[in-house]
Amino acid sequence: MSDVQFRFRADEPVSDPAVTVDAFADQTNATAVRVEPGDDARELLPHLDRLRLIEVNFPAFTDGRGYSSARLLREAGFDGEIRAVGEVTVDMLSHMRRCGFDAFAPEQPLNPADAEAAFDRWADVYQATVDGRQPIWAKRHPA
Amino acid sequence: MYKYDNYDQQMVDTRVEEFRDQVRRRLSGELSEEQFRPLRLQNGLYLQLHAYMLRVAVPYGTLSSAQMRLLGDIADKYDRGYGHFTTRQNIQYNWIKLEETPDLLADLAAVEMHAIQTSGNCIRNISSDQYAGAAADEIIDPRPYAELLRQWSSFHPEFLTLPRKFKIAVIASETDRAAMRLHDIGIKMVRNDAGEIGAQFYVGGGMGRTPMIGPMIREFVPLDQLITYSEACLRVYNRYGRRDNKYKARIKILVHELGKEEYTRQVEEEFQHLLSQGIEPPIAELERIKTYFVDPAYDASASDELDLSDPDFRLWVERNTEAHKQAGYVIATVSLKPVGGIPGDASADQIRLMADLARDYSFDELRVTHAQNIVFPHVRKADLYKVWQALNAAELGTPNLDTIGDIIACPGLDYCSLANARSIPVAQKISERFAAKQEEIGEMKLKISGCINACGHHHAGHIGILGVDRKGKENYQLLLGGSEGADTSLGQITGPGFDEDGIVNAVEKATEVYLDKREDGERFLDTYRRIGMAPFKEALYG
Numbered sequence: 238m239s240d241v242q243f244r245f246r247a248d249e250p251v252s253d254p255a256v257t258v259d260a261f262a263d264q265t266n267a268t269a270v271r272v273e274p275g276d277d278a279r280e281l282l283p284h285l286d287r288l289r290l291i292e293v294n295f296p297a298f299t300d301g302r303g304y305s306s307a308r309l310l311r312e313a314g315f316d317g318e319i320r321a322v323g324e325v326t327v328d329m330l331s332h333m334r335r336c337g338f339d340a341f342a343p344e345q346p347l348n349p350a351d352a353e354a355a356f357d358r359w360a361d362v363y364q365a366t367v368d369g370r371q372p373i374w375a376k377r378h379p380a
Numbered sequence: 381m382y383k384y385d386n387y388d389q390q391m392v393d394t395r396v397e398e399f400r401d402q403v404r405r406r407l408s409g410e411l412s413e414e415q416f417r418p419l420r421l422q423n424g425l426y427l428q429l430h431a432y433m434l435r436v437a438v439p440y441g442t443l444s445s446a447q448m449r450l451l452g453d454i455a456d457k458y459d460r461g462y463g464h465f466t467t468r469q470n471i472q473y474n475w476i477k478l479e480e481t482p483d484l485l486a487d488l489a490a491v492e493m494h495a496i497q498t499s500g501n502c503i504r505n506i507s508s509d510q511y512a513g514a515a516a517d518e519i520i521d522p523r524p525y526a527e528l529l530r531q532w533s534s535f536h537p538e539f540l541t542l543p544r545k546f547k548i549a550v551i552a553s554e555t556d557r558a559a560m561r562l563h564d565i566g567i568k569m570v571r572n573d574a575g576e577i578g579a580q581f582y583v584g585g586g587m588g589r590t591p592m593i594g595p596m597i598r599e600f601v602p603l604d605q606l607i608t609y610s611e612a613c614l615r616v617y618n619r620y621g622r623r624d625n626k627y628k629a630r631i632k633i634l635v636h637e638l639g640k641e642e643y644t645r646q647v648e649e650e651f652q653h654l655l656s657q658g659i660e661p662p663i664a665e666l667e668r669i670k671t672y673f674v675d676p677a678y679d680a681s682a683s684d685e686l687d688l689s690d691p692d693f694r695l696w697v698e699r700n701t702e703a704h705k706q707a708g709y710v711i712a713t714v715s716l717k718p719v720g721g722i723p724g725d726a727s728a729d730q731i732r733l734m735a736d737l738a739r740d741y742s743f744d745e746l747r748v749t750h751a752q753n754i755v756f757p758h759v760r761k762a763d764l765y766k767v768w769q770a771l772n773a774a775e776l777g778t779p780n781l782d783t784i785g786d787i788i789a790c791p792g793l794d795y796c797s798l799a800n801a802r803s804i805p806v807a808q809k810i811s812e813r814f815a816a817k818q819e820e821i822g823e824m825k826l827k828i829s830g831c832i833n834a835c836g837h838h839h840a841g842h843i844g845i846l847g848v849d850r851k852g853k854e855n856y857q858l859l860l861g862g863s864e865g866a867d868t869s870l871g872q873i874t875g876p877g878f879d880e881d882g883i884v885n886a887v888e889k890a891t892e893v894y895l896d897k898r899e900d901g902e903r904f905l906d907t908y909r910r911i912g913m914a915p916f917k918e919a920l921y922g
Contacts (some may be wrong), residue, residue, distance in 0.1 A: 364532060364659065378745075
């Protein structure tokens, strides 16, 4: 299992092993789950209060289902750690952050300077997502 | 047309810096080609047979003359002196060097242009009606909605790794001039019974290996839910589109396999959820964008008279101009299909000439059509003759719009690493063979693709040609009866294919059947629809 290389949370990281979505339903004391691309993250919605860590796996960086999984978990109100695992690359980082990821455990450790540049790249954003950033259309039309 | 504010400018400038850094990391070896590929594709950079090809975005096909001029300069500065206009209203350059691309993109950014998401598994350039803002039959200009969607789709963090490419078209008239039903999402702006404008959504159209006409998913989406509804359509696709097979990964397959009702149900469910998420821009944003799309300052005293005593001018006017909603004006199409030429190509000098003419005679605006031509949307009739003379002197005056000479063709095997067959020589031969019969044959949309990916839109041709590889040799299939308008239909294959000369002869035989059998006022398409395939098969195969 890869180390968490970047984390944007103040609380203590969860070190419990993440169980699968299928197994999670039966394991009442599990606090960490791993969502695979083919899982329906909404199956976790009734159990969010039990969870402290949700890992979302990217077996291939070209499979973008994990972005939707993370985002809809945040939309449902989950405020625990959402951790990107698997084939996490520098050029995905800012998009993942916008979709609600706040921890990153890439299979291959990333160049920290490149990663920092990637996280800070975009001064503004066109869309409203779960990251709380004010989109350009809101800045154009202050309420 | 839309003008960037500081935010828009900063976004494209940031993108240039991001890409510059990605190229640096690629050239240093930090990024492998496999890792770099999706990044360069999302900046429009393809690795083709001979060199890199760059596809520059022309949002909903609209350009200012300054932008057009820069496109000509780019052809000289970074390429071999020409550009190619595409079936999605973009422009492509075929001879680009990787290490020069960041500077090229910076040059584009300086005139509010970019190559963002013109390739890759993401939302691509949003296309529209090339006569938008000028046509008499539109209910409203569709382009502000396309611009709203452009901004929404640019760098959308959830939708940059879709199962496959995603193409959206927006129109606002009954006559579909953008092949809307053959897009992943097609949007038609409509008016409801209360007189309100809203968006009709069609999802799951497309061409390629499995052409499909997009079914209507929602009859009316109010303007203040346009983004939320689009987001719902995309999220369902991102979550459930097939990723196991590249040839089954478009949304048309998902809609087909789920069925229209089930896909719609899932979208409506996601839409209801997303309504609570505050992702919709306020109507004030749409209103702000619309202020850039008001009518130009028409000359209200412009004469509606036109001296057609020059027979060449008269032919061009009859063929290449369209009635404008404003008296005294016309919509003029510049053909990029000279007899024997390469469809859609223009030299740097030709591009700059068109830019100058647009500046002087078309309120500084041009359009790119998905038939690979250029439009001057607002030309005063009083200026039309000198515009035509200037075009004619530069081999841009071919009077062949929507005739057999107005061929749509993909670049084909001469340029494209995906192709199975060359399309350009076939186009050139057909163009030459039929130059003299163009008027007699009348309206004809002939489209050529060099492989099954159908970038030449052959399924939507009245006559379509598909180049395939048959046992190592180029072979061309003939299709008849396709149409991309409101009466969208897919072409039917006639039978066994032909070699390069054979396909030109086959097209001739098909036109002979039409000329023989047509009844009053029928176009080729009408005669085909009336008499069916049998007489054509008979003539072709005996």
